[in-house]
Amino acid sequence: MELGKRIKQLRLNKGVTQEALANALGVTYQAVSRWENEATMPDIALLPQISIYFGVSIDELFEFTEESQYERIKNMLNEKSSLTDVEFENAKCFLEKQLNAESKNVNAIKLLAWLYFHRAKSSNIQAVEYAKKALQLGDTSKSMNNILRDAYGSPHTDWNCRNRHELIAFYNEHLNSHPEDMRAYRYMLPALVADGRTEEARILIEKIRDREKPELLFVFDAMILRREGKVNDFEELLNEMTKQFNNSWYTWAIAADFKADDCNYDEAVSCYEKSFKLQPVPRYTDSLESIAHIYEIKGEYKKAIETYQRIIDLLKTDWNITFGATVNKYLLKIDELTNE
Numbered sequence: 001m002e003l004g005k006r007i008k009q010l011r012l013n014k015g016v017t018q019e020a021l022a023n024a025l026g027v028t029y030q031a032v033s034r035w036e037n038e039a040t041m042p043d044i045a046l047l048p049q050i051s052i053y054f055g056v057s058i059d060e061l062f063e064f065t066e067e068s069q070y071e072r073i074k075n076m077l078n079e080k081s082s083l084t085d086v087e088f089e090n091a092k093c094f095l096e097k098q099l100n101a102e103s104k105n106v107n108a109i110k111l112l113a114w115l116y117f118h119r120a121k122s123s124n125i126q127a128v129e130y131a132k133k134a135l136q137l138g139d140t141s142k143s144m145n146n147i148l149r150d151a152y153g154s155p156h157t158d159w160n161c162r163n164r165h166e167l168i169a170f171y172n173e174h175l176n177s178h179p180e181d182m183r184a185y186r187y188m189l190p191a192l193v194a195d196g197r198t199e200e201a202r203i204l205i206e207k208i209r210d211r212e213k214p215e216l217l218f219v220f221d222a223m224i225l226r227r228e229g230k231v232n233d234f235e236e237l238l239n240e241m242t243k244q245f246n247n248s249w250y251t252w253a254i255a256a257d258f259k260a261d262d263c264n265y266d267e268a269v270s271c272y273e274k275s276f277k278l279q280p281v282p283r284y285t286d287s288l289e290s291i292a293h294i295y296e297i298k299g300e301y302k303k304a305i306e307t308y309q310r311i312i313d314l315l316k317t318d319w320n321i322t323f324g325a326t327v328n329k330y331l332l333k334i335d336e337l338t339n340e
Contacts, residue, residue: 006061008036010054024053057086073111081325082122091115124151133215164191182211193223215245217252226258249278253287266293282318285311292333301337308333 098108144310196326245251295304
């Protein structure tokens with residue numbers, strides 16, 4: 001629907017004349033008539049007044065197709081680090097309306113999951129900042145430390161809080177009805193290994209050994225050996241993996257992750273750099289982020305800043321991203337480290 005027709009609809013719904021609307025906005029009734037007949041458009045400076053008069057947001061003055069609404073929500077979630085209450089509610093109401101019309105609308109379900117996760121993530125950021133301030137002001141309470149730990153996703157000391165049995169149970173049930181979902185196996189296996197359920201992990205690997213990529217099988221086998229403390233077998237398998245798949249960026253990234261887990265930071269940086277160089281364009285930021293984290297841990301802030309700048313440059317050259325939440329995250333890190 002065009003803007004003029006939308007204004008007419010809102011005016012009629014409100015039960016007011018063109019003259020009444022014109023008086024409220026400080027324009028002539030002829031101007032309102034021209035808007036409603038699509039002869040002219042309201043000046044952009046009038047949009048806030050029009051939205052206030054009708055009690056709608058500026059966005060609601062423009063009606064979008066369902067497809068453009070989906071795209072708009074996706075872009076909003078990608079570009080904004082946090083949403084206003086109005087933005088969140090408008091997106092939620094639209095998506096829930098789609099579900100009411102079609103209960104198995106996968107697109108709406110996916111975006112609702114993303115929408116709530118986005119809000120949880122942005123709320124976590126705020127929780128971290130307030131918990132930090134409370135601790136810095138001398139509040140050493142358990143509750144503030146718990147909030148900081150949980151918002152950062154740091155491990156619990158209590159096994160019942162840190163185990164992943166619910167996630168594993170879901171994937172077990174899911175795979176019973178969707179045994180061809182290879183991605184589900186890939187997400188379930190690390191959870192099993194992290195919980196020390198290595199025998200179950202081995203059984204799962206055998207189910208997919210003839211269907212999974214060889215390099216991924218190396219990774220899963222290595223994870224199990226490492227979790228079981230079989231250091232020599234683990235190192236031997238890791239060396240074999242990097243020899244067989246020497247030109248695979250993914251292989252070097254995994255090797256780097258293992259090195260970083262063991263605090264072998266110099267070796268990890270070397271592997272991450274190999275992984276980054278082997279990646280096809282457009283390249284991912286993960287390897288550079290890991291390198292930056294290592295430099296932060298080591299207190300080498302100048303190198304960390306240089307690496308975050310590499311990420312910003314990469315986003316521009318490979319992804320054509322020059323602004324928004326993605327870039328702002330790294331600019332903020334540079335500002336923080338510059339003041340260290």
